[in-house]
Amino acid sequence: MRINIVTGPWLPVPPLQGGSTGRIWQGLAESFATQGHQVKILCRSYPGQPNHEIRNKVTYIRRGGLPQSTNIYLDLVKDFAYGLTTFPTLPSADILIINDFWLPFFASVFRPDAGKIVIHAGRFPKGQYRLGLYAGVTRFVALSRVIQEGISQEDPAAIPRMRIIPNPIDTSIFSPPTSPQVHREEKTILYVGRVHPEKGIHLLIDAFKILVEKIPQVRLKIVGPFKGTQGGGGEEYFRILKTKAEGLPIDFLDAIFDPYKLADTYRSADLFCYPSLAEKGEAFPVAPLEAMATGLVPVVSNLACFEDYIQEGIDGYFFDHRSDRAVENLAETFTAAITDWEKTLEIGLNVAQKAQNYSYEKIANIYLDDFAQLLNNIKV
Incomplete structure (x- = not known):
């Protein structure tokens, strides 16, 4: 099977700064290739990355690309230009996976030899599906219900x-501790994102x-980027958080891009x-799933996307983030989880086992089975 993956104008692959989307496509592509399929990833060019290379049996073709802005309308114009210049260069294939706005339209109309089009829907729709652009799309893969x-x-x-096909994680990296966790009097709560x-x-x-x-006897660690250029809330929001945290045992740590170090960070905590x-910004967050794979019990808001896993x-604890008492609800959830630590430890065993269902290999096989059905015109 010939599979081409187009990651759009914004995303370098392999990711240069540990972005989860880039890691996901790299891992899935390598899983496809390991099973004997011909796989090409078409992604943005980036300084320091060659325009053409083969890594782990996957061919990377880097061409064009643009920096993403905070203005959605400007980005739509940029993406239109990207789609217009990219569709003529698409290699022939059986399956074309696209994570892009305009390219599915151009490819379906002008490049029937580019393969059956699969849109990877990783964001909550913002009206684009009403435009009638995707009549030629064979499959819409939604990350969650x-x-x-x-x-x-x-x-x-x-x-x-x-x-629905969920995001995968690398369960060879994100795994429970090799030895039983030492009982710690001080419980560390971790946020990554x-x-x-x-x-x-x-x-x-x-x-x-x-x-x-x-x-x-509790501590909070907050790991992730705060700069607006990295998707954070910016200097002013970070200043507000630091002010709130004064006098509290709270550590702010820079984003961890090395997945092995990130896995160790999960394993060093007690709750996630x-x-x-x-409400409409989360599709299928991988951070809670990565935490679960290391045996860390997640505490999450009651967004619908989390109910999928x-x-x-x-498998974890929810708190009502929509309530006027959202802060108190979260504090009460933490208190219950820590007070009944034996139950929380039991949940930790459950979540580590459940996360194995989201390995690259298992999710890749779901995709490949679906691709085979599409190519044989089998309805599912």
Whole structure:
């Protein structure tokens, strides 16, 4: 099978700064290639990366590309130019996976030899599916049920062509400790991700302040970028967080791009918290899943996307982020998890086992089975 993957104008692959999307496509592509398929990744050019190379049986073709801005309308114009110049250069293939806005339209209309088009829907739709651009798309892969429902509402005609396939993680790196975890009197709560208002970090710090008054032997570590150029909330938001954290046992750490060091960071903690407030900004966050793979129990907001892989009291804990008492709810959830530590440890065993279902190999096989059905015109 010939599989081409187009990651769009913004994303260098392999990722230069540990971005999860770049890691995911690299891992899936290598899994496809390991099973004997011909795989090419078409991604943006970037200083220090060759325009053409083969790594682990995957061919990388780097051409064009643009820096992403914070203006969605400007980015749509940039992406239009990217799609217009990219579709003539697409190699012939059986399957064309696209993570892009305009390119599926150009490829379906002008390049039938580019393969059956699979749109990888990793973001909540913002009206683009109502435009009728994707009539020629063979498959819409939604990362979660909430993304599937969002696309269905915008384009009911896409429903028969949709399938949910979650993000994978590297379970060879993100794995539980090799020896039983030493009982620690001080419990460390960890957050990994962008330090941005939509991630609810301010709420997390306020809840932690309440928790410290009840259980003094706790610490909070916040790991991730805060600069706007890295997807963070910027200097002013970071200043607000630092002010909130004054006098509290809270550590702010830079983003960790080395996956091995990141896995060690997960393993050094006792609880993981991902208090996202992004009702339509989360598709299938991998940070909680990576934490689960190391045996770390997640505490998450009750966004629908988390329900795909977390069950209350079985795979983690939820708190009501929409309530007027959201801060108190999160503090109470922390208190319950730490007070009944035996139960939390049992959940840790469950989540480590469950995360194995999201390995690159298993998710790649789901894709490959679906591709085979598409090529044989088998309805699913």
